[in-house]
Amino acid sequence: MSEQAKDNQKMVIKLLVIVVGMFGFGFALVPLYDVFCDITGINGKTANSAAVYTAIEVDESRTISVEFITRTNTGMPWEFRAETKRIKVHPGELHTVNFYVRNPANKQIIAQAIPSVSPGQVALYLNKTECFCFNQQPLLAGEEATMPMQFYVDPQLPEDISFFTVQYTLFDVTGKGDSLAVKDNPYLREQPKSGT
């Protein structure tokens, strides 16, 4: 009988290893999911750091329509709209579009914009050299700002795609994590515009 008990114990240990392994696997699904989506781009998330624009050949033969949609998450009081709703671009061309935000609340709010591209696979071909979504955006009560987004479409974009939509959702992340101090916000309207 004790022989039996030993066998049982061995088996229990093996099974517990599976249990612990599967618990770990549940958590491993999180990075796996992100990696999988990064590679395939299927969840429409664009890269969250700037791409570098190297002069590439512009493909004049194709014209792609890009549409911009904005929304604020529930409970987020900001006004948020795209100043350019729709733009026609040639793959390889660098473009800048602006987004307007205003904080109508009577307190400082820090925002984070989250992009989503549809159809999802376009996320792999939409390269942003500058985006307000790379950083959190603070605004004091009543302040407004214009936030630029600079991008180009990779000429490798699959032939069958001639139209895609970029959506930004603005989340209230006040008190969560690091953000620029308000005075450093480069997009504030009050600031003298640099360049042009």
Add this chain to the structure above:
Amino acid sequence: MAHSTDTIAPEHTTAHEHDDHHDHHIPSGIKRWLYTTNHKDIGTLYLWFAFIMFLIGGAMAMVIRLELFQPGLQIVDPNFFNQMTTVHGLIMVFGAVMPAFTGLANWLVPMMIGAPDMALPRMNNWSFWILPGAFLILLSSLFMEGGGPSFGWTFYAPLSTTYSGDSTALFVFSVHIMGASSIMGAINVIVTIFNMRAPGMTWMKMPLFVWTWLITAFLLIAVMPVLAGAVTMVLTDKFFGTSFFNAAGGGDPVMFQHIFWFFGHPEVYIMILPAFGIISQIVPTFARKKLFGYASMVYATASIALLSFVVWAHHMFTTGMPVAAEMFFMFATMLISVPTGVKVFNWVATMWRGSMTFEVPMLFAVAFIVLFTIGGLSGLMLAITPVDFQYHDTYFVVAHFHYVLVTGAIFSIMAAVYYWLPKWTGKMFDVTLAKWHFWCSLISVNVLFFPMHFVGLAGMPRRIPDYALQFADFNKWISLGGFAFGLSQLIFLALLIKACRKQGEPVSSQVWEGAEGLEWEIPSPAPYHTFETPPVVK
């Protein structure tokens, strides 16, 4: 013949003592049940617990159907309605169906493979006794300020993270305990089947109930830990500032659904594979023929279990997956109906030209085969991606999963109870009551769930306390069917109480004329200790 005086409810405590050579004395009263490590006692505990949960979860369904009896909001407020749908689902899945199957496994697996007990009796005691605690926590959360969980049994983020109440912590904790309990139960089943089979009980001689439970147990240890991970992530997202499912912090709410359904789809098979086993035991007995295609049944069960890991996203067709993924999950899902079809075919082939009789277990088994197949067919419809865009989150889905779970899993459990109850108590149950129970249940369950297909196709959304006027007539019928089904279960309750009081005609050890297998070779009622010396299986 047993004398009428040895009627200690609900089990045979005294009857066996004269031939019990064990020095350990069985304590009586509550202590017996608290400390018991006997597989039969623990099986009984599980089964009664599951039945009580079935009645509590059923009472919640009555609240839901009362509110939906008429359009408009009249009986309960929407937040409470949502708590009812949520807790009803959780209780029926984790409190009724799963513990009932574990109870049956405890009673039957050792007897079927010629083992004296489960391999790990101490752990067996624990895995049962943590369950009532888990459900006490879950149920008590309903009385908290702001109410209990109201985000659906699927607890999708952000409903369960951003928009849930404080009771979410209790919900998470109780799911952890339920998970631990079923993992322990599953480990016990696996070790018992691997290490405790009687000499000669080779793999391909094992009764199908044992096979299906073995495969179910592997599914359990593979996916219950993933569920534990998912609830843990919900907990930390809600209370500790992580962002697993929060887009603003870099997470993704759709990922919740992937993780949940990676658990969730195998979970639905956890709730049906043991049912397949039960039906495969019962049909040959009352058809007086050997099961048609035993080996193909084993392989079909194993392939259903394997395939169940690659179909989860059929619950997520409308989340905006790329077309290639939609296609993959559509075809993979349809593929599952092939082994499922094999099973249905084999049961029908077993009955074909058999000398059939329709005792109560067989009535439930035949009803299972017909009605489960209806549920499988609506499942096939749901698996077709483009049409799922219409059906998703409507009452059509509710109809589908109630056909597979109520007339599937639960009917199989009732069939099993009627089939083995005489073996457990030594007495035939009250057949008249049982027939009333069967026919009332059969008619009312179809009045309850069949019209749901139509209101679903017409667009009535699930989990909403109010509905458009056009659905009023159907919903009235659905509710009436619901109340009738609920009441029918009280007949079952009466029958079970009578059975535990040991009323009824004594039965032979074989009980049913065509029954075969080790459990039918020991006396009825099954003695407290069986197969102390292993039988030899030829």
